[in-house]
Amino acid sequence: MKIIVPMAGRGSRLRPHTLTIPKPLIPIAGKPIVHRLVEDIAAVLNQDIDEVAFIIHESFGKKVEEELIAIAQKLGARGTIYYQNEALGTGHAIMCAKESLSGPAVIAYADTLIRADFDLDKTADSVIWVKQVNQPEAFGVINLNENNEIIELVEKPKEFVSDLAVIGIYYFKDVAVLRNELQFVLDNNIIHGGEYQINDGIKQMMAKGMKFVPGKVDEWMDCGNKDVTVDTNNRMLNFLHNDGIYLIDFDVAQDNSTIIPPCYIGKNVVLINATVGPNVSLGDGCHVSNSTIKNSLVQTHTHIKNARLDNAMIGNHVCFDGDFTSISIGDYSILE
CATH class of the missing domain: 2.160.10.10 (Hexapeptide repeat proteins)
Structure with a gap:
């Protein structure tokens, strides 16, 4: 199993703290966000992790790269570093780690933390982690069929689709399939919001009949701005204390x-x-x-x-x- 972590963004909403340190390295309960994220995912998967690939901006520097490699090594995994030096979207970020996109993998964006306890559906081609939310119109949500399979991704729906928000963590039984679909997105310049999006690759996989199912988390904690980061720190302290x-x-x-x-x-x-x-x-x-x-x-x-x-x-x-x-x-x- 691999874990792919796109984290090249500087986190402008968390300034001034991210002027001197990348947002994923901000500590929550004494440990950097990305460190907690990778550890929590590894615990949920309950499988050996072969590689953790981090996609960063080249300006982060060698010290940050060494810290990230150490995170992977603590899990007994190989750490690899890739660069995304232009903010061209989630799909582009993932493709910056193209050489690592093979076999089973989890892709997780490093601005969120989770608490979860479930088994992966091994019959599915992909699992998309979701959390029930009170204001689904503010999020990207999933649409399910009667078999509890994901048939659609809808960004900030104006009319109710579901209250299950996509939190930015995905499992692929063979991430090479996503790689191929995202290569098509890049080659054909398929852009939404001025960027290449992971959803366009996922939608092509769905159109080809691949099975997507939801993985629900118990807690979803954001680190987008100062207030929510402080709240996430509070909640994590309570979880660890309990x-x-x-x-x-x-x-x-x-x-x-x-x-x-x-x-x-x-x-x-x-x-x-x-x-x-x-x-x-x-x-x-x-x-x-x-x-x-x-x-x-x-x-x-x-x-x-x-x-x-x-x-x-x-x-x-x-x-x-x-x-x-x-x-x-x-x-x-x-x-x-």
Whole structure:
């Protein structure tokens, strides 16, 4: 089994945090989004992973590439890197990894996290992960026939089709079939919204009678902008806490301070006259004094004092001293 991860976009809706780090490397509960995504998919599949192919922008740099290769190696898989340097759509991104598109594979876009527990339908040519949503008109949804097979993909339907939204994770029994259909899309310049789309390859597979079925997830967590990313961090902390996973470093230095679970507290964190939690991630090397923090995501080596934070997202190497509550501060910022 292979996992293909298109992740070349910089994530403009999550700026300023993505000005210095690609969105898939933003930590959720102390671990980068893409790392959690790959691990969660591997756990759902419950199969040996042979390869994890990451499709990135060349500007991400060698350090990021090394981190991604390490993610694959932790699963006992080979890590490969491909480049998509032009934003030409989901179908184009997948075809940038053309050399890896063979055999059974999962394609997963690295801006979402899931919680799921199910077995793949081995009789199907493809499984498309979906989640029931309250406002299907805001999503791409699937249309099912009486046999619970997917017969249509509809983008942001004006009239009700279904409430099962496509979340951007797909399984293909032989991803080479999708590769061939997407090659046709590229060769014939089939474009929607100015881009080459994975859906055009999938629709051609459906037209040829291939069997597509839904795979439903229990939880679908987005990381599109600051507010939803903070909410995803909160939800993931609660899931991990309920799973009995301890996320607080044993050596955290506390002076007249309280930690209210669930929290992730990294290494070499110092808390002085502070209350942290619930639902807080503090990365390695953070110092917090005379502050209360809840429902917030703080990355590494950041100093916070005299603050009352709630629904805040703060980057790496930040100094913050102030009265603002629901803030979004990028890396290397100083507000004193």
